[in-house]
Amino acid sequence: MNPLLQKLHPYPFERWRDLSRGITPNPDLRPISLGIGEPRHATPELVKQALVEGMGGLAVYPPTVGEPRLRETIAGWLQRRYAVAVDPATQVLPVSGSREALFALAQTVVDASRPGATVVCPNPFYQIYEGAALLAGAATAFANSDPARNFAADWGQIDEATWARTQLLYVCSPGNPSGAVMPLSEWQRLFELSDRHGFVIASDECYSEIYFRDEPPLGGLEAAKALGRDDFRRLISFTSLSKRSNVPGMRSGFVAGDAALIKAFLLYRTYHGSAMSTMVQHASIAAWSDEQHVVDNRALYRAKFAEVTPLLATVLDVRLPDAGFYLWAAVPGGDDVHFARQLLAQYNVTVLPGSLLARDAHGSNPGRGRIRMALVANRAECLEAAQRIVDFTRSYTPPASLAP
Numbered sequence: 001m002n003p004l005l006q007k008l009h010p011y012p013f014e015r016w017r018d019l020s021r022g023i024t025p026n027p028d029l030r031p032i033s034l035g036i037g038e039p040r041h042a043t044p045e046l047v048k049q050a051l052v053e054g055m056g057g058l059a060v061y062p063p064t065v066g067e068p069r070l071r072e073t074i075a076g077w078l079q080r081r082y083a084v085a086v087d088p089a090t091q092v093l094p095v096s097g098s099r100e101a102l103f104a105l106a107q108t109v110v111d112a113s114r115p116g117a118t119v120v121c122p123n124p125f126y127q128i129y130e131g132a133a134l135l136a137g138a139a140t141a142f143a144n145s146d147p148a149r150n151f152a153a154d155w156g157q158i159d160e161a162t163w164a165r166t167q168l169l170y171v172c173s174p175g176n177p178s179g180a181v182m183p184l185s186e187w188q189r190l191f192e193l194s195d196r197h198g199f200v201i202a203s204d205e206c207y208s209e210i211y212f213r214d215e216p217p218l219g220g221l222e223a224a225k226a227l228g229r230d231d232f233r234r235l236i237s238f239t240s241l242s243k244r245s246n247v248p249g250m251r252s253g254f255v256a257g258d259a260a261l262i263k264a265f266l267l268y269r270t271y272h273g274s275a276m277s278t279m280v281q282h283a284s285i286a287a288w289s290d291e292q293h294v295v296d297n298r299a300l301y302r303a304k305f306a307e308v309t310p311l312l313a314t315v316l317d318v319r320l321p322d323a324g325f326y327l328w329a330a331v332p333g334g335d336d337v338h339f340a341r342q343l344l345a346q347y348n349v350t351v352l353p354g355s356l357l358a359r360d361a362h363g364s365n366p367g368r369g370r371i372r373m374a375l376v377a378n379r380a381e382c383l384e385a386a387q388r389i390v391d392f393t394r395s396y397t398p399p400a401s402l403a404p
Contacts, residue, residue, distance in 0.1 A: 007134040011127055012356040019337055025348040032385040033350040034373040037176070037326065039246045041300055041376075044293040047247055050286035057278025064275040065266055066094035070285050074254045077288045082222040090259040091232070093266055094276045094284070097251040098206045098240040102170070103132040105236065108268040109168055109200045109261070112137025116165035122153035124177055124358035124367040126204065129170040138167065142361035150321075151178035151328060155190065157362050166199040174207040174217050177357060177372040178328045179321025181211075187223035194234050200261065203237040206253070209244040209294050210301050211323035221257060232257040236265070243325070244294055245287040252276065252284045301325055304379050308386045312373075315393040327373040328354070333398020334369035342396065347388040 010018075013036065025031060065071075071088035078084050078092075086092055095101035110117055110133070119133035123142035133140045141162050146154040152175060158166075169190065173182040194201055203220030211217055220237045224230070240253035255265065269275075276284075287293075309320050309327065318329035331339040336353040343349050352374075354367030373389075375382045 002135075004135050004137060008131050009127070012352060015356050016340075016352060019353075020341060020344055020350075023341060023345045025344055026346055029348040029388070031348045031350070032377070032381055032388070034375065034377075034382075034385055035350040035352045037374040037376060039243055039248055039325075039376055040378070041246045041297055043246050044287070044290070046286050046290055046293070047245060047250070047283050050283040051250075051279055054279040054282025057282060060278060062275040062278045062281065064270045066092075066276060067278065067281050070094055070281045070288075073285045073288045074256070078221065078256060080291075081216070082219050082225075084219075084221045084225050086221070086232075086256050087259065091262055092254060092256045093262050093269070094281065095238075095253050095255055095269075096274055096276055097242060097248075098204060098238040098253045099128055100251075100274060101238055101253065101255055102126070102128050102202065102204060103135075104268060104272060104274070105200075105202055105255075105265060106132035106136040106138070106168055108265050110136035110138045111167065114167070117167055118162060118165040119168045119170065120158055120162070120166050120199075121170045122172055122175065123361050124354065125170070126172060126176055127357075130359075133168070139165075140359075141166070142359055144358075144362050144364065144366040145175075145178060145180075150180040151175070151366075152180035152182065152186075155186070155193075163193055163197050163199075166197060168200050168202060169194070170202050170204060171220070172204040173220075174205075174211065174321070174323030176207065176324065177326045177354065177367075179207070179324035179326060181217040181322040182223075184218060184223055184226060187218070187220065188227055191224070191227060191229060191235075198234070200234045200236065200258075203235065205237055206240040206243055207324040208239065210298055210325055212302060212305060212320055213322065217323050231259075234258060234261070236261050241284060241287050244297070246297060247283075247287065250280055250283060252280050252287075300379070301375070304375050304382050307379070308375060308382050311383070311386045311390060315390050325375050327375065328370055329373065330370050332393065332396060335399050336367070336369055336371050338399050339396065340371055343389065343392050347392045349385050349388050349392075351389075 075088040117138040143153040145151040236257035242248040316329040354370035358367030
């Protein structure tokens with residue numbers, strides 16, 4: 001067996017299953033889960049219809065590079081969304097969801113033969129980043145979230161010696177779990193570091209279309225263009241239909257950016273066997289071509305968050321995020337695992353302890369004392385869950401060892 005497999009940590013949901021084993025939830029209340037960020041709004045009919053119409057493609061092997069029409073459609077969406085021009089032939093590549101692509105990129109760009117090969121990640125983080133780094137043979141370094149910066153990663157925690165060893169940097173904007181969006185000044189700083197040390201920036205933007213401000217979140221390619229980096233050197237952005245169009249089961253997204261990186265990534269993926277089904281490509285064209293269903297989807301999230309956030313804020317330290325569909329809340333007493341276990345037992349509501357989404361780094365676990373709540377269910381279910389959390393918190397007694 002590959003010895004690097006032994007370095008992988010259990011996934012957060014696996015750890016939560018172990019931590020909640022033996023708990024008998026209140027049988028008088030139906031279970032409500034705010035634990036997994038799985039979109040549960042209705043899949044657009046236009047996508048379903050396109051899947052049916054594309055079934056003839058099941059009879060052929062799909063090209064790894066994707067159909068030209070899909071790449072052209074993606075390039076058109078990038079132009080409309082970010083006012084960014086890319087070459088659909090050399091700077092765009094369809095992928096089977098952003099998750100597998102985020103993992104595979106590290107296998108493409110990391111050179112483990114170089115001493116001290118390092119991948120830098122935000123903390124808390126999407127665990128795929130860490131797993132990708134470890135299986136590529138690299139070490140990981142973490143930039144903890146900063147409460148003073150809306151829980152965005154504090155890249156200043158990474159010292160110059162670590163940056164010098166860094167080969168790949170994962171950024172997530174809007175962030176998971178905080179929803180923080182990186183400003184242009186932060187992109188400029190990271191680009192300057194990339195130029196100085198030669199590392200690749202992987203920009204995870206899967207939450208980009210769910211936002212609560214009038215102005216949509218800044219994207220990595222958009223930031224590069226604004227700073228005169230039209231060649232997108234050492235930058236590759238990842239976008240998915242899962243959250244935007246409520247099709248997590250379709251496993252469809254794309255990467256775009258530096259043509260040299262795309263060329264190398266295509267070579268890797270050709271051998272990896274990760275071509276997107278032509279049926280899914282057909283449905284993806286329909287999804288990327290339509291914006292009304294995205295506007296409608298965003299309105300549903302805005303309405304839910306407008307009701308749920310102030311309700312929870314009566315008992316928890318929580319505020320409306322910049323974007324995404326998570327609430328990142330501090331719990332009384334600071335023991336996120338105890339809070340989540342008792343909430344499940346007494347009120348049959350599942351949330352994810354924040355400490356499971358982070359690693360101990362720089363003397364702390366930046367997720368400890370917080371919970372992540374995914375408001376992916378319908379309005380009524382989210383409101384019911386929120387009211388139960390309010391009722392629970394009002395009577396909650398933290399463990400004596402952590403109580404203030």
